[in-house]
Amino acid sequence: MARNCLNVYFVLAFLFASLMQVALADIYMHNPRGSNNRNCEHNVNRNNANRLFDSQNNGAGGYACPRKKGGPEIVTPTMYYYVGSVLPIEWTSQHSCGTGNGLCNYVIQYMCEDTAPGVRDGTPNDANDPATYTVDENTNNSPNVGVHEPIDNYKKCRTRRRNTGLFIADQRQENPGSLSSNSPATQTRQNPGGNRYGWECAEERDYWPYWHPTPWKDIAIYTHNTSMCEWYKSESQNVKEKGECFTVEGNPASQNNYQDCLSEGNVWNVTKPHGIPPPECLSVNLIATRDNHLGNSVNLQMQGYNWTIPDDPHKRCVLRVRYNITTGDYHPFETDSKLNFPKSPVKQDPFEKFGYNHYLSLAMNTNQYGRTFQDRSYVFEIKSRPKEVPSWAKIYNLNVRGKRGNIVQVYPSVEYDFVPNYLEAKGGEYLHIQWTGSDYNPPRNPNDAEGAPNTGDRSNFVQMDYPHVNFPRLGQHHTMFMDEDGKADTNLVTKLAFVNQPITNSSLCLSPTELLEKNGKNKALAEQDERNCGKLNAASPYFDAGLVVLRTSGKFNYMCTRNNNFSNRSQKGTLIVTGGKFNSSSTLQISTLLMVLSALIVFMMQ
Ligand SMILES: *[C@@H]1O[C@H](CO)[C@@H](O)[C@H](O)[C@H]1NC(C)=O
Ligand SMILES: *[C@@H]1O[C@H](CO)[C@@H](O)[C@H](O)[C@H]1NC(C)=O
Ligand SMILES: *[C@@H]1O[C@H](CO)[C@@H](O)[C@H](O)[C@H]1NC(C)=O
Ligand SMILES: *[C@@H]1O[C@H](CO)[C@@H](O)[C@H](O)[C@H]1NC(C)=O
Ligand SMILES: *[C@@H]1O[C@H](CO)[C@@H](O)[C@H](O)[C@H]1NC(C)=O
Ligand SMILES: *[C@@H]1O[C@H](CO)[C@@H](O)[C@H](O)[C@H]1NC(C)=O
Ligand SMILES: *[C@@H]1O[C@H](CO)[C@@H](O)[C@H](O)[C@H]1NC(C)=O
Ligand SMILES: *[C@@H]1O[C@H](CO)[C@@H](O)[C@H](O)[C@H]1NC(C)=O
16 A cells, blocks of 8 residues: 555656756856757747756746847858857856755767758748747757757657666556556656657766767767766777667668667667767866855856867857756765665665654755756857868957846856956967847846847947946057057947947947937937947847957956846956057057147147
8 A cells, every 4th residue: 555655756757857847956057158958939938848858947947049130031140159269168067066066067068060950040031020939840940940959860769679788766667658568769767758848868868978870979078977988988889889770771770779679680880980089077166166156266257168169060050058056965976776776775765764853855856866957059150161270379269158138038158258358368379359248138127237228138349447447448548458569459449439330420329418319318218219320230240350360468357248237247358468569558659649739739729
């Protein structure tokens, strides 16, 4: 009887777990902007948690599609990164890592069209279409529907038996809807109901390094146990071939290992390694965070990884970061099916005396002891390095993270900031200043971020004298970017300030007086006017300054004039350049001297 009750309980627990989006926890990527399965919805919460991948994250997370509003006729350029450039990947995660309170790892990967043909975000059909359907066999080729892994990835997973050597704790195999030894690889301890998320394979999602072929190329792993690094590196598909079973006709077969495959008369097909270096393996202690917050790690920065973009140019790629947490209540990295029910060292919600005079109840969901969260970027491009950039010269990507709104409205995303917001570089090296945003953020009171209510994320880049004085430096005194002759590079500086708005056309960019007149002297309306280029209202959510060579030594501070709003929001950065061709302090002295001289002349002429 007791046993039956227990069974009923477990069935309920499974149903609950598979029907509900139980998610409070999590990893959110902020640079590049993580979608958390969002696309072009205007909602505070995402529409569809099953769209592309299983994030297990909170529905309010994620950045909206990097687009201007509209259907396929609206083409907003995608972010691109040059081969060899450094891209700071940044994320926050909730459950602590590197503090000793649990065991954890982060796995960072990317894939492009070569291993994932058809990879795409999903393009809206019109301005009101969120384009958030989950792909199916009929829509697999529809541009309206997003696709990450190719359809075969899922078809093989659905046919292949799950790996029955895995630890599934005390989850009973004989319950309907739970895991049996015949369950396919789409059903796992974390996804016992076999819910589908795009064409992702649940077993591949939950485990890494995976033992069958995947489209993902490994970039880096942060581990709590660096003794496992050699094993991780040698098991990565970057360097190791992986096999899978097909029928002689070439259809996916159910056997998940070489022996069973051959003994059924099927064919074991081996996929070659990706043929790239093994992933970098690092200690999670380098990016430690405490429990129960989505905040910063060491050096006041988010958790992250500086990705040197590989020599693997493709038009369409996506980035994936997984956060895998567990506890030491069992030996998670060594435990296997030998310790499954009834021997499981972790039990569903134990209610025991633990050596006391009364019972203590513990919250333990064995479904979630050992849990993986993930986030993914939108599609980006990897571009070959321009010939004129010498191979020794580093390229630093300089981007913007965050979304429109105040800190509470955007949570668990973040307010705007530059990424990196502190950078040291050398003369002759390059910045690639580029950012994207979305016009699909939920409508907010425009005061919660500047600009027209119908425009979304916008930024610019203006040098300032001091980081604590919220004023742009006078245009003529810019020292950060100089031309070959050591003069302020006016074209570039103007471009960075006005981000390609038509400021030379007085009918497209209005003066303050014209704006007030046009809006019946209403200042608030004037601020939101689409012809207010001072507020960047006529700009695109995407901006690219291309490569900018650093010629001037010095410590430079810069800000975004639209979004920086003390004390509610700060969008500022610092760049330190050493070994430049020119010297910013001496240049400043000359311009200061000129000012003093001209003041003297004016004074003497009076
Ligand atoms: C997560 O950790 C478990 C051990 O608890 C391990 O078996 C699994 O492969 C890891 N998965 C990922 C995606 O890192
Ligand atoms: C770290 O990994 C090594 C190699 O797999 C293993 O022998 C050792 O027990 C692990 N240490 C901890 C603390 O998990
Ligand atoms: C077997 O693997 C190769 C790649 O190594 C692939 O080209 C081929 O399509 C695979 N066979 C089947 C039936 O999928
Ligand atoms: C990335 O590189 C910068 C130096 O350019 C360094 O300050 C920062 O700590 C690095 N981030 C990580 C996560 O290693
Ligand atoms: C700055 O932000 C505050 C609060 O979010 C807002 O009330 C104010 O209007 C903003 N400043 C400007 C100039 O719009
Ligand atoms: C300014 O923009 C308007 C509207 O697009 C256009 O008709 C006009 O020719 C432009 N003027 C100049 C000087 O480019
Ligand atoms: C900052 O925001 C608060 C309300 O959230 C507002 O009262 C205050 O005026 C804002 N500061 C500025 C400078 O706009
Ligand atoms: C730059 O100017 C500062 C202050 O005038 C001076 O100390 C420094 O030596 C100069 N550096 C170069 C490379 O000229």
